Amino acid sequence: MERWVRVQNERDRQVLAWLRGQVGDAAIIAAAQSCAGPGIKPYLSAICRALHVTPPRYAAIRTGAGEVGERHLVSIYQILRGPRSAAHAGR
Template sequence: MEHLVRIVNEADRQALAWLCQQAGDARVERAARQLGQTSKPFVSALYRYLGVRRPAMQPAASDQAADRSVGDYYLARIRQQLSRHAAR
């Protein structure tokens, strides 16, 4: 099934597996072939096409750490700019 759908990360892989369990492999495959006539559809497009609401999934521990580090970086940049502005 993954050869028909654009999988970007592990969350997409899990979402596709859940969708196949809920809607059935055959129905998901038909939808992927219908949507993917020019390129592979995203998993989110399959959800919309099939009218299924995507469940909230927990991010992997490594994703949480990466998100936090990116946020910390930008907060540090903002604080640095604010301190320069306050010094004027």
């Protein structure tokens, strides 16, 4: 199916799998052919618009780097809340 449609990431793969279940391969290929330019595969968003469907929103897939970033954010929030919490406790 990726021969007909531009798939760039895991979210695109999830949307394509959902779309195949909703409308079938033949409809996706027909929509891709109507949206595509010469030698250019259409984006999945264009295919969905052509088929008049809205894909469901999927949770972002977390990577190791994202988890590290979130741990740092939690630490920063704790540091920022620290003095404020102590100031309010004395009142």
